[in-house]
Amino acid sequence: MHFRSRLNIKLSLLEENFRKLTALAPEKEVLFMVKADAYGHGMIPIVKFSHEKLGIKEFGVATLEEALKLRKELPHSKFEIYVFSDLQLPITENKEKFKQNRIIPVIATIGDLDYFLGEKDFKHFPLCLKFNTGMNRLGILSKDANFVARKIKDSGRKSIYHLMSHFSSASYPLNNENNQSQLNSFSEVKKVFKDNSIIIEKTSLANSGAIEQGFGLEESHIRPGLILYGPSSLNNENRKLSKWTGKNISSLETYIILTFEVKKGMPIGYGATPCPHDGIMAIIALGYGDGFSTRYQGAHLDHKGHRGIIIGRVNMDMSQILFSLESKEDIRTGENLVIWGNDPREILNFSDETRTIPYEIFCQLTERVPRVYT
Ligand SMILES: *Cc1c(COP(=O)(O)O)cnc(C)c1O
Numbered sequence: 184m185h186f187r188s189r190l191n192i193k194l195s196l197l198e199e200n201f202r203k204l205t206a207l208a209p210e211k212e213v214l215f216m217v218k219a220d221a222y223g224h225g226m227i228p229i230v231k232f233s234h235e236k237l238g239i240k241e242f243g244v245a246t247l248e249e250a251l252k253l254r255k256e257l258p259h260s261k262f263e264i265y266v267f268s269d270l271q272l273p274i275t276e277n278k279e280k281f282k283q284n285r286i287i288p289v290i291a292t293i294g295d296l297d298y299f300l301g302e303k304d305f306k307h308f309p310l311c312l313k314f315n316t317g318m319n320r321l322g323i324l325s326k327d328a329n330f331v332a333r334k335i336k337d338s339g340r341k342s343i344y345h346l347m348s349h350f351s352s353a354s355y356p357l358n359n360e361n362n363q364s365q366l367n368s369f370s371e372v373k374k375v376f377k378d379n380s381i382i383i384e385k386t387s388l389a390n391s392g393a394i395e396q397g398f399g400l401e402e403s404h405i406r407p408g409l410i411l412y413g414p415s416s417l418n419n420e421n422r423k424l425s426k427w428t429g430k431n432i433s434s435l436e437t438y439i440i441l442t443f444e445v446k447k448g449m450p451i452g453y454g455a456t457p458c459p460h461d462g463i464m465a466i467i468a469l470g471y472g473d474g475f476s477t478r479y480q481g482a483h484l485d486h487k488g489h490r491g492i493i494i495g496r497v498n499m500d501m502s503q504i505l506f507s508l509e510s511k512e513d514i515r516t517g518e519n520l521v522i523w524g525n526d527p528r529e530i531l532n533f534s535d536e537t538r539t540i541p542y543e544i545f546c547q548l549t550e551r552v553p554r555v556y557t
Contacts (some may be wrong), residue, residue, distance in 0.1 A: 194557070196429075316348040362524075387404035409541065439514070451494055452496055470500070472500055
């Protein structure tokens, strides 16, 4: 399988990243976010390695379906799974799946809370609550904390298993006003439960952006996603604030199917884009069918020290990269070409240039791109 586009994933780099994470946030328990197929890296191998080799005991996904897949494929493992957004809890069939598989729903609405507290099947099941401290997406409103405390007491419970909230602006600095007000609001929520003598067993707040800047680390847990896969999650203009030195665990490789000389003005591919200058055209085996988006047109890629540019429309199965004429001896049919490697600056530059984010670039890689683990 040499001549094939693939995502190479080095699990040893995940281990290295995990060591760096624990150095940045010592003593913190890690709830590793592996939603969306572990950000495109393959949820099962990533969780298996993280649990068995790194000792991570808690994982977060977005849907019940993802959680069930984890339980099914790794049946004897005793890690905790949280489902964050797509719960559809008040459906009998789903309720049983949560319960039988010990999958913890992250309760983020009063409706789900009422259902959960009222169900005798959940009587001894861990209660996990997510508050909206300013993200204004999902989450119980901070101002409802007292009301929630009363509901919890009325149900006969004495504790909350895991209390969490989520930053809207962790890719901005700590002094950003949203970060400040969310931190305050979360403290107030915790205080309400304390004042009501409700025990809080675990708390978490920090996602990648907060962890790499060193805030939101007063809680028992952290919830990293992106940084464990490699890149900083900070915006270009704030990236210098990041303390993160992890490596990209993946490299996206393809190969050059064909090279040929082109002249300025020559029509290239679908839409007959005029070639901007004389040069060497390399046709690579990646297109939008692989998740290599049409929006990558115009982005630059380096190969053997030569700067290439994605020219014309990205096709379903191929793309065209134009190099200068001087690179003629170096750009050869049949050779491998790396879109991004283990230096996280490569995917970050690529995502900046294509005005997207590494999260999206990873997630949109399709099944056609084999994930190869070493
Ligand atoms: C996805 C997610 C995270 C992880 O975010 P990163 O930016 O990838 O670290 C943490 N918490 C919640 C609630 C999430 O949805």
